[in-house]
Amino acid sequence: MKCEWCDANEATAISCTVYWELPDGSRAIEITETPGFYCNSCGMEYQSEKIIIQLEDQLMIIDTKKLEKTTTYEQLMAQPKLLKQNYFRFN
Template sequence: MKCDWCQAEGAQETSTTVYWELPDGTRAIEITETPGVSCPACGMEYQTDSVINELEDHLMIIDTKKLNKSTSYKELLKQPKLLKKNYFNFQE
């Protein structure tokens, strides 16, 4: 796999902890076991655009007031949706 940052081969899929600001800006939460990429060449750990979009879209359509300070990625995606989709994502 090629690193998006340094373009070196050898980047690997990994699972990381990220900290995400909620869409309403009231607080940030810890999201554990988030799919990501780790590059041994440059040391960068990051999430792909698809994971970022999935997180952002899901946080827009759930009741974030019910979220704990920390949750796993899988548990976050299991949260009941208030809307069918993120109607604020105009890139679709």
């Protein structure tokens, strides 16, 4: 797969841990088992734009006060939604 950072064809899909600041700025959480990529050429570990948007949108539409300091990606995405969508994302 082509790396989004160095354009080498050495990126592979991985599961990784990311740290995300909550939309209200009150704290950051650890999100484990997050889909991502690792490039063997440049050493960069990153998430695709699709995953970043999913994380940001989910954190905007759930009750983040109920989140623990650490959660898995699947647990985060399974949280009950307060809104149908992120109405602050203007496409």
